[in-house]
Amino acid sequence: MKIELRKDISPFWLIALLAIFVGTTSVSAQSPSFPIAQQINCDRPQGDAQVRTCIRLRYEASDQRLNEVYKQLMSQLSGEERSPLSEAQLGWIKLRDKTCEFEVYKSRGGTGYGGFLNECLDRMTKQRTVELEQYLIKQR
Template sequence: MQKFVFAIGSTATIFTLFLAIRAFGIVSPEPPAMQVAQQPNCKDPQTQVEINACSGIEYQNADRRLNQVYQQLMPKLSAARKQKLILAQRAWINFRNANCEFERSQFEGGTMAPAIQAGCLAQLTKTRTTQLEEYIKSDL
Protein backbone atom coordinates (compact mmCIF):
# COMPACT_ATOMS: atom_id res chain seq x y z
CA MET A 1 0.00 0.00 0.00
CA GLN A 2 2.84 2.41 0.81
CA LYS A 3 4.41 1.77 -2.61
CA PHE A 4 1.10 2.56 -4.27
CA VAL A 5 0.69 5.84 -2.36
CA PHE A 6 4.31 6.76 -3.11
CA ALA A 7 3.81 6.03 -6.83
CA ILE A 8 0.65 8.15 -6.96
CA GLY A 9 2.35 10.99 -5.07
CA SER A 10 5.38 10.88 -7.35
CA THR A 11 3.22 10.91 -10.46
CA ALA A 12 1.20 13.85 -9.15
CA THR A 13 4.39 15.76 -8.33
CA ILE A 14 5.83 15.20 -11.80
CA PHE A 15 2.55 16.20 -13.44
CA THR A 16 2.32 19.36 -11.32
CA LEU A 17 5.91 20.25 -12.21
CA PHE A 18 5.16 19.74 -15.90
CA LEU A 19 2.12 22.03 -15.69
CA ALA A 20 4.14 24.70 -13.90
CA ILE A 21 6.87 24.58 -16.53
CA ARG A 22 4.33 24.93 -19.34
CA ALA A 23 2.46 27.71 -17.51
CA PHE A 24 5.61 29.82 -17.33
CA GLY A 25 6.28 29.33 -21.03
CA ILE A 26 9.55 27.52 -20.54
CA VAL A 27 8.52 24.71 -22.85
CA SER A 28 6.71 25.10 -26.14
CA PRO A 29 3.95 22.54 -26.36
CA GLU A 30 4.60 19.71 -28.72
CA PRO A 31 1.93 17.34 -29.79
CA PRO A 32 2.38 14.07 -27.95
CA ALA A 33 4.75 11.73 -29.74
CA MET A 34 2.85 8.83 -31.14
CA GLN A 35 4.48 5.43 -31.27
CA VAL A 36 3.75 3.88 -34.64
CA ALA A 37 5.21 0.51 -35.60
CA GLN A 38 6.09 1.85 -39.03
CA GLN A 39 6.05 5.20 -40.76
CA PRO A 40 2.45 6.35 -41.15
CA ASN A 41 1.01 6.78 -44.60
CA CYS A 42 0.29 10.49 -44.34
CA LYS A 43 -1.19 10.61 -47.84
CA ASP A 44 -4.02 8.36 -46.66
CA PRO A 45 -3.98 7.80 -42.88
CA GLN A 46 -6.35 5.02 -41.86
CA THR A 47 -6.35 5.13 -38.06
CA GLN A 48 -6.53 7.82 -35.41
CA VAL A 49 -2.97 6.94 -34.40
CA GLU A 50 -1.82 7.61 -37.98
CA ILE A 51 -3.83 10.83 -38.17
CA ASN A 52 -2.29 12.02 -34.89
CA ALA A 53 1.21 11.07 -36.04
CA CYS A 54 0.77 12.76 -39.42
CA SER A 55 -0.57 15.92 -37.79
CA GLY A 56 2.48 15.99 -35.54
CA ILE A 57 4.79 15.54 -38.54
CA GLU A 58 3.00 18.34 -40.39
CA TYR A 59 3.51 20.66 -37.41
CA GLN A 60 7.19 19.71 -37.07
CA ASN A 61 7.75 20.47 -40.76
CA ALA A 62 5.90 23.79 -40.51
CA ASP A 63 7.91 24.76 -37.42
CA ARG A 64 11.18 23.86 -39.12
CA ARG A 65 10.24 26.06 -42.12
CA LEU A 66 9.21 28.93 -39.83
CA ASN A 67 12.60 28.84 -38.13
CA GLN A 68 14.39 28.84 -41.49
CA VAL A 69 12.48 31.91 -42.67
CA TYR A 70 12.98 33.66 -39.32
CA GLN A 71 16.74 33.08 -39.62
CA GLN A 72 16.68 34.52 -43.17
CA LEU A 73 14.82 37.61 -42.01
CA MET A 74 16.88 38.50 -38.94
CA PRO A 75 20.10 39.57 -40.75
CA LYS A 76 18.11 41.98 -42.92
CA LEU A 77 16.90 43.99 -39.92
CA SER A 78 18.49 46.81 -37.96
CA ALA A 79 19.29 46.12 -34.32
CA ALA A 80 16.18 47.98 -33.15
CA ARG A 81 13.91 46.10 -35.56
CA LYS A 82 15.48 42.78 -34.56
CA GLN A 83 14.46 43.45 -30.96
CA LYS A 84 10.94 44.30 -32.05
CA LEU A 85 10.70 41.12 -34.11
CA ILE A 86 11.97 39.04 -31.18
CA LEU A 87 9.26 40.55 -28.94
CA ALA A 88 6.61 40.05 -31.60
CA GLN A 89 7.67 36.47 -32.22
CA ARG A 90 7.58 35.61 -28.53
CA ALA A 91 4.11 37.12 -28.21
CA TRP A 92 2.97 35.27 -31.32
CA ILE A 93 4.30 31.93 -29.98
CA ASN A 94 2.43 32.48 -26.70
CA PHE A 95 -0.75 33.31 -28.62
CA ARG A 96 -0.38 30.32 -30.95
CA ASN A 97 0.23 27.89 -28.12
CA ALA A 98 -2.64 29.20 -25.98
CA ASN A 99 -5.03 29.30 -28.93
CA CYS A 100 -4.24 25.74 -29.96
CA GLU A 101 -4.53 24.54 -26.38
CA PHE A 102 -7.99 26.12 -26.36
CA GLU A 103 -8.93 24.35 -29.59
CA ARG A 104 -7.69 21.04 -28.18
CA SER A 105 -9.74 21.50 -25.00
CA GLN A 106 -12.96 20.89 -26.91
CA PHE A 107 -11.76 17.31 -27.45
CA GLU A 108 -9.87 16.85 -24.16
CA GLY A 109 -9.60 13.20 -23.26
CA GLY A 110 -10.53 12.10 -26.75
CA THR A 111 -8.26 10.30 -29.16
CA MET A 112 -8.41 13.09 -31.73
CA ALA A 113 -7.29 15.84 -29.32
CA PRO A 114 -3.60 15.51 -30.34
CA ALA A 115 -4.49 15.83 -34.03
CA ILE A 116 -6.63 18.90 -33.34
CA GLN A 117 -3.81 20.60 -31.44
CA ALA A 118 -1.12 19.66 -33.95
CA GLY A 119 -3.31 20.74 -36.87
CA CYS A 120 -3.91 24.09 -35.21
CA LEU A 121 -0.19 24.54 -34.48
CA ALA A 122 0.67 23.65 -38.09
CA GLN A 123 -1.90 26.01 -39.61
CA LEU A 124 -1.00 29.02 -37.47
CA THR A 125 2.72 28.34 -37.99
CA LYS A 126 2.28 28.23 -41.78
CA THR A 127 0.37 31.52 -41.66
CA ARG A 128 3.13 33.14 -39.60
CA THR A 129 5.76 31.80 -41.99
CA THR A 130 3.94 33.46 -44.89
CA GLN A 131 3.91 36.74 -42.96
CA LEU A 132 7.66 36.57 -42.34
CA GLU A 133 8.28 35.67 -45.99
CA GLU A 134 6.38 38.82 -46.99
CA TYR A 135 8.74 40.90 -44.84
CA ILE A 136 11.71 39.37 -46.67
CA LYS A 137 10.15 40.03 -50.10
CA SER A 138 9.34 43.65 -49.26
CA ASP A 139 13.06 44.43 -48.99
CA LEU A 140 12.29 46.01 -45.63
Protein backbone atom coordinates in the same frame (compact mmCIF):
# COMPACT_ATOMS: atom_id res chain seq x y z
CA MET B 1 35.88 1.70 -20.84
CA LYS B 2 37.06 2.81 -17.41
CA ILE B 3 34.53 2.76 -14.61
CA GLU B 4 35.33 4.56 -11.39
CA LEU B 5 33.38 3.60 -8.30
CA ARG B 6 32.85 5.60 -5.18
CA LYS B 7 34.63 4.21 -2.13
CA ASP B 8 31.57 4.54 0.13
CA ILE B 9 29.21 2.47 -2.04
CA SER B 10 27.88 -0.69 -0.40
CA PRO B 11 28.65 -4.15 -1.84
CA PHE B 12 24.91 -4.67 -2.41
CA TRP B 13 24.74 -1.75 -4.86
CA LEU B 14 27.93 -2.88 -6.58
CA ILE B 15 26.41 -6.30 -7.21
CA ALA B 16 23.10 -4.76 -8.32
CA LEU B 17 24.84 -2.42 -10.78
CA LEU B 18 26.98 -5.26 -12.12
CA ALA B 19 23.88 -7.45 -12.58
CA ILE B 20 22.08 -4.68 -14.46
CA PHE B 21 25.10 -4.04 -16.68
CA VAL B 22 25.64 -7.74 -17.47
CA GLY B 23 21.91 -8.33 -17.93
CA THR B 24 21.44 -5.50 -20.38
CA THR B 25 24.51 -6.34 -22.44
CA SER B 26 23.62 -10.01 -22.69
CA VAL B 27 20.03 -9.25 -23.70
CA SER B 28 21.11 -6.84 -26.40
CA ALA B 29 23.75 -9.28 -27.62
CA GLN B 30 21.12 -12.03 -27.95
CA SER B 31 18.65 -9.87 -29.83
CA PRO B 32 19.36 -10.22 -33.56
CA SER B 33 17.89 -6.82 -34.34
CA PHE B 34 15.41 -4.33 -33.05
CA PRO B 35 12.20 -3.91 -35.07
CA ILE B 36 12.40 -1.05 -37.51
CA ALA B 37 9.65 1.52 -37.19
CA GLN B 38 6.97 1.10 -39.81
CA GLN B 39 7.07 3.74 -42.51
CA ILE B 40 3.91 5.80 -42.61
CA ASN B 41 2.45 7.01 -45.87
CA CYS B 42 0.92 10.32 -44.82
CA ASP B 43 -0.88 10.56 -48.16
CA ARG B 44 -2.88 7.50 -47.08
CA PRO B 45 -2.51 7.00 -43.31
CA GLN B 46 -3.96 3.78 -41.92
CA GLY B 47 -5.83 4.22 -38.66
CA ASP B 48 -6.10 6.91 -36.04
CA ALA B 49 -2.56 6.54 -34.72
CA GLN B 50 -1.05 7.13 -38.15
CA VAL B 51 -3.38 10.06 -38.81
CA ARG B 52 -2.29 11.68 -35.53
CA THR B 53 1.37 10.98 -36.36
CA CYS B 54 0.99 12.56 -39.80
CA ILE B 55 -0.69 15.64 -38.32
CA ARG B 56 2.17 15.99 -35.83
CA LEU B 57 4.77 15.56 -38.59
CA ARG B 58 3.02 18.17 -40.70
CA TYR B 59 3.08 20.63 -37.81
CA GLU B 60 6.75 19.89 -37.11
CA ALA B 61 7.59 20.58 -40.77
CA SER B 62 5.63 23.85 -40.65
CA ASP B 63 7.41 24.87 -37.47
CA GLN B 64 10.78 24.09 -39.04
CA ARG B 65 9.88 26.21 -42.09
CA LEU B 66 8.77 29.07 -39.84
CA ASN B 67 12.11 28.96 -38.02
CA GLU B 68 14.00 29.03 -41.32
CA VAL B 69 12.07 32.08 -42.56
CA TYR B 70 12.44 33.80 -39.19
CA LYS B 71 16.23 33.28 -39.25
CA GLN B 72 16.42 34.58 -42.83
CA LEU B 73 14.47 37.67 -41.88
CA MET B 74 16.53 38.28 -38.73
CA SER B 75 19.73 38.07 -40.77
CA GLN B 76 18.51 40.90 -43.02
CA LEU B 77 17.50 43.26 -40.24
CA SER B 78 19.56 45.88 -38.46
CA GLY B 79 20.25 45.45 -34.76
CA GLU B 80 17.54 47.96 -33.93
CA GLU B 81 14.95 46.05 -35.96
CA ARG B 82 15.80 42.63 -34.54
CA SER B 83 14.63 43.35 -31.02
CA PRO B 84 11.03 44.28 -31.91
CA LEU B 85 10.75 41.28 -34.23
CA SER B 86 12.11 38.96 -31.56
CA GLU B 87 9.63 40.32 -29.02
CA ALA B 88 6.80 40.07 -31.54
CA GLN B 89 7.71 36.47 -32.34
CA LEU B 90 7.78 35.47 -28.69
CA GLY B 91 4.41 37.15 -28.20
CA TRP B 92 3.05 35.42 -31.29
CA ILE B 93 4.19 32.00 -30.00
CA LYS B 94 2.31 32.59 -26.73
CA LEU B 95 -0.74 33.80 -28.66
CA ARG B 96 -0.64 30.76 -30.98
CA ASP B 97 -0.28 28.29 -28.15
CA LYS B 98 -3.05 29.82 -26.02
CA THR B 99 -5.37 30.24 -29.01
CA CYS B 100 -4.96 26.59 -29.96
CA GLU B 101 -5.41 25.44 -26.38
CA PHE B 102 -8.69 27.38 -26.30
CA GLU B 103 -9.77 26.14 -29.72
CA VAL B 104 -9.46 22.47 -28.76
CA TYR B 105 -10.32 22.84 -25.07
CA LYS B 106 -13.57 20.87 -25.31
CA SER B 107 -11.78 17.84 -26.77
CA ARG B 108 -9.22 17.61 -23.93
CA GLY B 109 -8.99 14.13 -22.52
CA GLY B 110 -10.19 12.61 -25.77
CA THR B 111 -8.10 10.53 -28.13
CA GLY B 112 -8.25 13.19 -30.83
CA TYR B 113 -7.02 16.04 -28.61
CA GLY B 114 -3.37 15.87 -29.71
CA GLY B 115 -4.34 15.72 -33.35
CA PHE B 116 -6.74 18.65 -33.07
CA LEU B 117 -4.12 20.67 -31.20
CA ASN B 118 -1.45 19.93 -33.80
CA GLU B 119 -3.84 20.85 -36.63
CA CYS B 120 -4.42 24.24 -35.03
CA LEU B 121 -0.70 24.76 -34.37
CA ASP B 122 0.05 23.80 -37.97
CA ARG B 123 -2.56 26.17 -39.40
CA MET B 124 -1.46 29.14 -37.32
CA THR B 125 2.23 28.42 -37.92
CA LYS B 126 1.69 28.39 -41.68
CA GLN B 127 -0.16 31.72 -41.43
CA ARG B 128 2.70 33.26 -39.46
CA THR B 129 5.23 31.93 -41.96
CA VAL B 130 3.37 33.71 -44.76
CA GLU B 131 3.45 36.94 -42.72
CA LEU B 132 7.20 36.65 -42.13
CA GLU B 133 7.77 35.82 -45.80
CA GLN B 134 5.98 39.05 -46.69
CA TYR B 135 8.33 41.00 -44.40
CA LEU B 136 11.24 39.18 -46.02
CA ILE B 137 10.09 40.25 -49.49
CA LYS B 138 9.84 43.87 -48.33
CA GLN B 139 13.44 43.73 -47.03
CA ARG B 140 14.86 42.85 -50.44
